[in-house]
Amino acid sequence: MSVSLRGLYAITPETTPGPASLAEMVAQAIQGGACLIQYRDKGADARTRYERAAALLVVCRGAAVPLIVNDDLLLAADLGADGVHLGRDDPDPSQARERLGAEAIVGVSCYDDLDRAQSAEQSGASYVAFGSFFPSPTKPSAVRADPRLLTQARRRLRVPAVAIGGITPENAPLLIAAGASMLAVVTGIFAQPDIAAAARAYQTLFPKEND
16 A cells, blocks of 8 residues: 555544444545544453454555554554554554564654654654644643644654644644644544545645645
């Protein structure tokens, strides 16, 4: 699968707000233009998480969109997912790449820490994520990052930078202009009545490659 780490990065919610299944919701996000999906679920048991992730993988494979698993290298490996996203307490990116293979997408949360991002890049990360840039209902106590960090990252890193945290279609252009290659969004997509339209509102903010 050829992957461009640029555009809307949709992260699944902990709970579904309506009758639609998580797989259906992800399908709608992809229809709206999401180019990377992350399965994030810290509350369900291992079997439920595997079943949900497997259902998402079917949707993502059908649309040729990569599926990333949050914080669970074992699940990513067992599932055959396209990669894993690692936090502060997770394995080193080099361990993840050794387990998942050279083509895997390995993302690392770097919060507001550019030195951590440089270390992650040196250890084999495919992308680094900074934030929260704005107040976020998903992580209300998250450390806050300044958009200027994205500009610094663009100058000092070779891997793409992902922006996360309270991002809306209104404040997103600031982050893209500062240097964000991807916007990671949860509530702004999955809590909206029309998920595909919500995703499209973000994806259309990115200039086309030939512009």
